[in-house]
Amino acid sequence: xxxxxxxxxxxxxxxxxxxxxxxxxxxxxxxxxxxxxxxxxxxxxxxxxxxxxxxxxxxxxxxxxxxxxxx
Amino acid sequence: xxxxxxxxxxxxxxxxxxxxxxxxxxxxxxxxxxxxxxxxxxxxxxxxxxxxxxxxxxxxxxxxxxxxxxxxxxxxxxxxxxxxxxxxxxxxxxxxxxxxxxxxxxxxxxxxxxxxxxxxxxxxxxxxxxxxxxxxxxxxxxxxxxxxxxxxxxxxxxxxxxxxxxxxxxxxxxxxxxxxxxxxxxxxxxxxxxxxxxxxxxxxxxxxxxxxxxxxxxxxxxxxxxxxxxxxxxxxxxx
Numbered sequence: 185x186x187x188x189x190x191x192x193x194x195x196x197x198x199x200x201x202x203x204x205x206x207x208x209x210x211x212x213x214x215x216x217x218x219x220x221x222x223x224x225x226x227x228x229x230x231x232x233x234x235x236x237x238x239x240x241x242x243x244x245x246x247x248x249x250x251x252x253x254x255x
Numbered sequence: 256x257x258x259x260x261x262x263x264x265x266x267x268x269x270x271x272x273x274x275x276x277x278x279x280x281x282x283x284x285x286x287x288x289x290x291x292x293x294x295x296x297x298x299x300x301x302x303x304x305x306x307x308x309x310x311x312x313x314x315x316x317x318x319x320x321x322x323x324x325x326x327x328x329x330x331x332x333x334x335x336x337x338x339x340x341x342x343x344x345x346x347x348x349x350x351x352x353x354x355x356x357x358x359x360x361x362x363x364x365x366x367x368x369x370x371x372x373x374x375x376x377x378x379x380x381x382x383x384x385x386x387x388x389x390x391x392x393x394x395x396x397x398x399x400x401x402x403x404x405x406x407x408x409x410x411x412x413x414x415x416x417x418x419x420x421x422x423x424x425x426x427x428x429x430x431x432x433x434x435x436x437x438x439x440x441x442x443x444x445x446x447x448x449x450x451x452x453x454x455x456x457x458x459x460x461x462x463x464x465x466x467x468x469x470x471x472x473x474x475x476x477x478x479x480x481x482x483x484x485x486x487x488x489x490x491x492x493x494x
Contacts (some may be wrong), residue, residue, distance in 0.1 A: 198351045200421075201256055209257045211339050214463035217378070220330040224323050232389035241310040246276070246323020249283045249465050251376035253390035 225252040260336045267480035268332020272325035275472035279324060284316050284466035289457035290378030297380070332476055336357055339484070343456055346413060347421045352481040359477035365405035365432075367469045370397045373440040376465035378457055382448045393443055400439050408432040488492070 224248060227233050228240035240247075247254050291312070298304075310319060335358060341352045374394050382390065408428040415424035449458060 195348055195350050197348050198343045198354070201340050203341065206257055206337065206340050209340070213261055213333055217330040217333040220260060220326050220395050224326040225328070226391055226395075227280060230388040237309055241308075241315065242319045243323035243326075244283070245287055245315045245320040245326070245336070246279070247378065248287060248379060248461075249279045249320070249393060249468055250323065250327055251371060251469070252320065253374070253382070253387060253394050253467050254377070255379065 225250065227253060257340050260275065260340050260484065261333055263483040263487065264332040264339070264480055265329045265334070267476050267483060268328035268335070269325055269331070270479055271332065271472045271475035273321065274326025274475050275328065275468045276321040278471045279468040280316065280320055281360065283461065283468060285459050286329065286464055287316070287378055289454060290380050290461065293453060293457065294380035312459070315491070328472055331472075335362060335476060338362070343407035346409070347416065351484045355481040355486055356477055357486055359473055359480070361405050361409065366398055367399045368472070369401045369436055369440070370394060371392025371466060373397055373443065374446060375462050378461040380460060381450070381453050386446070386448065393446070397440065397443060401436050404432050409421065409425050425428035434472040
């Protein structure tokens with residue numbers, strides 16, 4: 185029993201993904217995802233891509249509770 | 256491989272956003288309403304009529320809240336997946352699941368917790384309308400610097416691990432991060448705009464609820480994504 189417990193358990197370490205394989209995804213998906221964060225957190229506040237206040241008003245509560253600066 | 260990770264990260268983020276929105280609705284909305292009540296009382300005292308609402312409070316506190324949290328969750332989930340793709344197999348002898356937890360913990364601390372300590376979440380009517388540009392700019396700068404320093408610390412820990420071993424390497428790099436980010440936060444200008452008679456309990460409850468919502472979101476995201484990554488990493492033949 186003690187011998188079985190002492191046996192080291194192998195950890196399945198995943199193989200690294202080549203960075204050149206990640207780069208295009210990081211670039212394109214990264215930009216889209218950051219744009220989403222900007223829209224939900226900041227647009228129609230300090231800066232506006234879309235005019236008006238509709239987007240700001242709709243996500244108003246989420247923006248406050250997620251800690252983004254708001255009015 | 257990256258595509259699979261990205262899709263799973265965003266799925267986990269969707270679920271995390273929904274759960275956090277439920278928490279925010281139950282715990283955060285009462286405090287948020289407290290801020291709006293203060294705002295209305297000020298307007299009434301000044302003899303101003305309440306402005307027409309573009310979106311009703313009922314929609315803002317339910318559907319609007321959920322959409323905001325879900326978009327945030329999906330975006331953060333996708334970014335977490337991309338960082339995980341670069342981190343897996345590169346940060347010591349960690350399994351895929353453990354890598355997710357480490358990456359998410361570093362992300363939560365550097366992107367949410369540390370910026371929150373300097374520029375915490377504010378309920379409605381507790382900050383000035385005119386300073387939105389300044390407040391947004393300072394917040395974005397602190398988040399960017401904090402995340403950048405955390406990424407630098409991770410790279411440093413990896414390099415130091417060859418000579419110091421992982422334990423000491425992580426301690427040294429984390430110590431460096433704490434010192435530098437504290438220095439930056441100290442040098443950035445403070446924002447003190449809360450009106451003197453703003454209800455303290457509203458401010459306190461709101462900030463705790465905001466931090467709690469983030470904790471729910473990031474914890475759910477990490478645990479669900481870890482489970483999905485584990486399934487992806489494990490060949491069907493084994494097990």
